[in-house]
Amino acid sequence: MNLEAWFTNRPQWLQIAVTRLLQQPELTDKDVSELAILCQQEAAGKLPKTTTSFPSSAFLQNATGNLRLCSISDVEGVNALAPKKPLEFGKSNITIVYGNNGSGKSGYVRLLKHVCGAREMGALHRNVYKPVSAIQKACISFEQDGIPKSHTWSGQGICDDLNSVDIFDTSFGKVFVSSEDEVSYEPPVLSFFSSLIIVCEKVASALDAEANRHQSKKPNIPADKKVTPEGIWYEDISAKTTTQDIDKHCAFGSTDEIEMQTLQQRLAEQAPAEKAKGLRKQKQHIDTLVQDAQKHLDQLSDENYRRIIAAKENSILKKAAADAAAEKVFSGSELAGIGSDVWKELWEAARKYSVSAAYKEAVYPNVSDGSRCVLCHQALTQEAKERLISFENFVKGEMQKAATDAAKEYEAASQTIESLPTLETLRIRIDAAGIPQNEFATHVMEFFEQLQARISQLPEIDSEEAIPDPLLSPKWIDEANAQSESLGELAEKYDEDAKSDNREEIKKKLNSLQTRKWLSEHRAAIDEEVTRLKLLNQIQEAKKSANTMALSKKKGELAEILITEAFVQRFDAELKTLGASHLKVKLVKTRAPKGNVLHQIQLRGASMNGLAEILSEGENRIVSIAAFLADVTGKSNQAPFIFDDPISSLDQSYEEAVVQRLIELSQDKQVIVFTHRLSLMGLIQEYTKKVDQDPEIIGIRAETWGTGEPGDTPLFVKKPDKALNSLIIDRLSKATKLLHEHGKDAYEPYAKSLCSDFRILLERMIEFELMADVVGRYRREINTKGKIHKLAKISESDCQYFDDLMSKYSRFEHSQPTESPVELPSPQDLLADMTGLKEWREEYAKRTI
Structure with missing residues (x-):
């Protein structure tokens, strides 16, 4: 039975529980909470691995302490019990609590069953004849290893210090005999397993409580969204759901929003073909706007700027050269400005007039005979002709031609920059493109304003170094292109809508998008739910390690060795001791749920096991007592036994056997017997004498205020000498006081009772003293030895003496005739008779044969 090795293979948190349970008899709620946390950590792989060892003496059996019940007091709300004095059990190891039916014996036994946690506690009612009290309580005084203690019971709960007390009453007949049951005794190692199983159950309960604290906050998805792939995924979220899964199904961006709106629009559109045309027209306007912007951006590029400036610089340079040549040619002219631009314009205007009107057939300038100046119409002199010819040679010269060509190039380059549309025109075109007057439209307007500013700067730029920073392609162009593409695609979809009936497909796609949007809006709740499910999964994994199956199985294996065989042997021995070995019964193990070994008494060789129906009432009773004793005598502690009328239904032989067994048990344990049977008291008194033991006899009775009131020991169970002293000192003194203080009305009822008790004492004196206790009432055995x-x-005088006294006091037991009543004796007469009896006893005891 290498339990240390077996426990080493258990979960680590359970090994820690074992260590703690070995150090303290019961684990606290704090211990259970800490173990539950360790259990979770181990399930999550976060509990550091440590080596746990157990002392070699961990599971050895140790004797427990001595326990004695002392008294029961302050009883309220328990049946009809209402004692004013405590019920004290005395110092003897065997105590008899005697009382008639209805005196409160069963009430005390039921109370003790609830306080001590008996196997069959039953219901504990309040006094049904009095108004219901909200209070149930009692105080139980006891000694534990000689140390006085007390427990105040408040209507519920069990006193842990008293749960080893064993109680037998009629209900125990159901145990083992009518049903299978578990033995109450367990060797320490099995008790340890029982405690450990309880710890596991408490840890499992703590884990359940922890799981219950994490309730789901997962939102309910709308019914129409449950049928989508996204909704199905949402409903199947589990601890295995990954972050990637969540990202995939909860992603919803601006593109998705646009697509969702588009689908909604498509479903709402009644004329998809016309819608497609409108979208393409809108696309065309956007494309035109983009093309214009791109065209002007290209025209105002740095490269074009450099080409225009280069042409401008070349034109200036060539003009300067031509002007210099003209200055040189016309330096002798009488008028200034010959060869200048203004002059050249005049010259070209004259040429045009000459060739188109004045001299259509002549080459300009016409210097033929008789020609005139086309400007002043005067006849040309030879000098004038020569001057005109020199002018023409200058104009047609290379320098001038180069200057003219350069000017033309500059003008052509400048004309590559077209005029920009006005702001009003732009607004119209933006509206036509379907672009709302928002940030996008503002960017378009600002861009064309930047183009205009760049155009305005061009005339002032004379060199490449003066070119301003280039304009970059604006982002709105990319956005416009994307929108144009989207419009084209959307137009195609509307064309498809016009050609085929695909509305159901659109609805499904729209519902999926709407579901994904719903999921994205509840992303935080989804993350929280997955985290919760992972925690619950971890708790469930932890709870698996708190399963008691392995412990129960091991306990069952140990119980096979430590309990069953010894228990059956004790049962057989008890049957033999009680004189019932001839009964064909056997105690067998039936099953062992959760390590609790269950037994049942069955008939040997019978076809049916209805024990309660086959055996007589007395046989059932003796078998129940044997099972009870076999069950509880295996304990190592010195706890009291309580019996409530154990010999009910038993014949004389069984009664004597039970009494002898009780007295045997009382040699080292406290035995308390509640009974209303005088025969049981007589047997106990008889057999205790044989072992030099004096039983404690306590009488209880019912009073007007309730039952269970302790009183004097019944006269018929006291020793005659002690009973006589009690009558003289206590009862006779009280009678005398009643007569003197209250008169005959108070004295006579009490005196009659006193006479009756004195007569009973005479009978006891005859049995115990005169007849030497050879024979006795309620006793089978004759004591001759x-x-x-x-x-x-x-002597004859002895017989006459008792005959006279019995005759005298028997008269008070019967009804008296009214015409000749018998006078009750006075206190003096009673004293004389009682003193006389006392003197006779003393003399008789000294008398020799």
Whole structure:
């Protein structure tokens, strides 16, 4: 039975629990909470691995302490019990609590069953004849290893210090006999397993409580979205759902929003073909706007700027050269400005006039005979002709031609920059493109304003170094292109809508998008739910390690060795001791759920096992007592036994056997017997004498205020000498006081009772003293050994003496005739008779044969 090795293979948190349970008899709620946390950590792989060892003496059996019940007091709300004095059990190891039916015996036994946690506690009612009290309580005083203690019971709960007390009453007949049951005794190692199983159950409960604290906050998805792939995924979220899964199904961006709106529009559109045309027209306007912007951007590029400036610089340079040549040619001219631009314009205007009107057939300038100046119409002199010819040679010269060509190039380059549309025109075109007057439209307007500013700067730029920073392609062009593409695609979809009936497909796609949007809006709740499910999964994994199956199985294996065989042997031995070995019964193990070994008493060789129906009432009773004793005598502690009328339904032989067994048990344990049977008291008194033991006899009775009131020991169970002293000192003194203080009305009822008790005492004196206790009422056995020879002391006067006293006091037991009533004796007469009896006893005891 290498339990250390077995426990080493258990979960680590359970090994820690074992260590703690070995150090303290019961784990606290704090211990359970800490173990539950360790259990979770181990399930999550976060509990550091440590080596746990157990002392070699961990599971050895140790004897427990001695326990004695002392008293029951302050009883309220328990049946009809209402004692004013405590019920004290005395110092003897065997105590008899005697009382008639209805005196409160069963009430005390039921109370003790609830306080001590008996196997069959039953219901504990309040006094049904009195108004219901909200209070149930009692105080139980006891000694534990000689140390006085007390427990105040408040209507519920069990006193842990008293749960080892064993109680037998009629209900125990159901145990083992009518049903299978578990033995109450467990060797320490099995008790340890039982405690460990309880710890596991508490840890499992703590884990359940922890799981219950994490309730789902997962939103309910709308019914129409549950049928989508996204909705199905949402409904199947589990601890295995990954972040990637969540990202995939909860992603929803601006593109998705646009597509969702588009689908909604498509579903709402009644004329998809016309819608497609409108979208393409809108696309065309956007494309035109983009093309214009790109065209002007290209025209105002740095490269074009450099080409225009280069042409401008070349034109200036060539003009300067031509002007210099003209200055040189016309330096002798009488008028200034010959060869200048203004002059050249005049010259070209004259040429045009000459060739088109004045001299259509002549080459300009016409210097033929008789020609005139086309400007002043005067006849040309030879000098004038020569001057005109020199002018023409200058104009047609290379320098001038180069200057003219350069000017033309500059003008052509400048004309590559077209005029920009006005702002009003732009607004119209933007509206036509379907672009709302928002940030996008503002960017378009600002861009064309930047183009205009660049155009305005061009005349002032004379060199490449003066070119301003280039304009970059604006982002709105990319956005416009994307929108244009989207419009084209959308137009195609509307064309498809016009050609085929695909509305259901669109609805499904729209519902999926709407579901994904819903999921994205509840992303935080989804993350929280997955985290919760992972935690619950971890808790469930932890709870698996708190399963008691392995512990129960091991306990069952140990119980096979430590309990069953010994328990059956004790049962057989008890049957033999009680004189019932001839009964064909056997105690067998039936099953072992959760390591609790269950037994049942069955008939040997019978076809049916209805034990309660086959055996007589008395046989059932003796078998129940044997099972009870076999169950509880295996304990190592010194806890009290309580019996409630154990010999009910038993014949004389079984009664004597049970009494002898009780007295045997009382040698080292406290035995308390509740009974209303005088025969049981007589048997106990008889057999205790044989072992030099004095039983404690306590009487209880019902009073007007309730039952269970302790009183004097019944007269018929006291020793005659002690009973006589009690009558003289206590009862006679009280009678005398009643007569003197209250008169005959108070005295006579009490005196009659006193006479009756004195008569009973006479009977006891005859049995115990005169007849030497050879024979006795309620006793089967005749005591002859060492006693019968004493009968020789009896004289005729002794017989006459008792005959006279019995005759005198018997009269008070019967009704008296009214015409000749019998006077009750006075206190003096009673004292004389009682004193006389006392003197007779003393003399008789000294008398020799």
